[in-house]
Amino acid sequence: MPELTKDDRSAQAGPAGRPLLSMESVTLRFGGVVALNEVSFDIREGEILGLIGPNGAGKTTAFNALTGVYQPTSGRVVFDGQPLGKRKRYQINRLGIARTFQNIRLFGNMTARENVLVGADSHHRSGVLNSLFRLPLHRRETREGLQLADELLEMMDLGHRGDDLARNLSYGEQRRLEIARALATRPKLLCLDEPAAGFNPVEKQRLMDLIRRVRDLGNTVLLIEHDMRLVMGVTDRIVVLEFGKKIAEGAPEQIRNDPAVIAAYLGVDDDQLSEEDEHL
Template sequence: MPDTTPAKKALLEVDDVTIKFGGLTAMDSVSFQIREGEILGLIGPNGAGKTTCFNVMTGVYQATSGEVRLDGVSLAGRRRHKITQLGLARTFQNIRLFKSMTVLENVMVGADAHSKVGFFDALFRLPRHRRTEEEALAKAKGLLDLVGIKARHDELAANLSYGEQRRLEIARAMATGPKLLCLDEPAAGFNPAEKVQLMQLIKKVRDQGYTVLLIEHDMKLVMGVTDRIVVLEFGKKIAEGTPAEIRDNPAVIAAYLGVDEEDAS
């Protein structure tokens, strides 16, 4: 029986994006969408263009041609903090925390991305400032509870284990109130047990109403947590579909195994 469930709205649209660095084409006319409420995996062999694509979305690079839109709004020419305010948050492959700040303070920094409190509100601790601060504190503690490190909220971020620092970075990104949460290699450095826990956390984040983009090398994790997958190779999109469709796609098999497509089919 055919699936009659209506397709969800496209939250992020990558529309015919090309990026060139001198004579090198890092992305070549790539198009795909991320739908509201889904977990989309962006995968490909080393050098496929995944990180370049990620950096275009988040304002690190500007597209040579084509466009990225978030909730219908073009991200072209926007600074990174403006893109965050529009609702796109990211974590990094190399963890970037404020190590000399507490766990709770790190998350509060994320919450400040949408603060409407002015200088004089803060200077004189006017009611609006106090109310905003209390709301941000409650939200930060709730996020730390969600990612499983609430008990360590008073610890310095530097004192957390590697896995806990990963969880803290996710909580800080979520504190910005994103429409789309982008996770860049979140399982890097994890052991198998930690990867299972990460899969559970990503699903829990989605269940809280977030849309998630996942760049990840661990294929078992990607296949186990995503709703759809986009595959890049040498800057081009070579496949898109469900995990089951991608697993059996000859072009994807050829890209990862380095064999001809005909041999993989």
């Protein structure tokens, strides 16, 4: 298992800016409810893409569609040139997509280091016999997994908490531990679902720095987040959903000034915005 270094990550990367994941006209229905309506967008290799929208816009549904939780009713998701189709979630993870969740999902009775090792284990090739007889492959993978876990804990400023039970970590530390565990799977695409929920301003700034650090190591990041200051400050591009449809896509400054986005968040329509603009 290679060490988590910028040079190693860069060497694995393909052409800069190529589409790493594409949602192609994805529609997802739950009975008579259309949660996603022909949504299309690309996530480019090496970028931080924000996925935003009002409550009920379809953000988490899109997130779940591209990570294998839901199967699209129509359309498809293509990752690194491969249609995801009906692959299982663990198969999608092995292809290189890792995620965190809105609600923290750690193993509370395991140490921080052991939680990260769970992620590292997803790529281990040694089976029961290797483990039982402690054969060379098992010993090597165990050693490399421990090294990677300690590197990731240091990266998340959790190096001093490696032996502590996950349930005894602070809320912010648990959030960072979830990111460390996801990174231990060695993803090409890291999907973060509202990672700043419950954070104070200092913790949010720390998270922004951390997300940039993850990207600088060669990872691509998809971010769902309600905090607009964080989204505008850390993303390269933003996709906006409303009522299951994509209404805007572009750089943060474009999105900030897009009338359709302003209307979606303020609850006014484009005609009202135009009338207000005339009076300014």
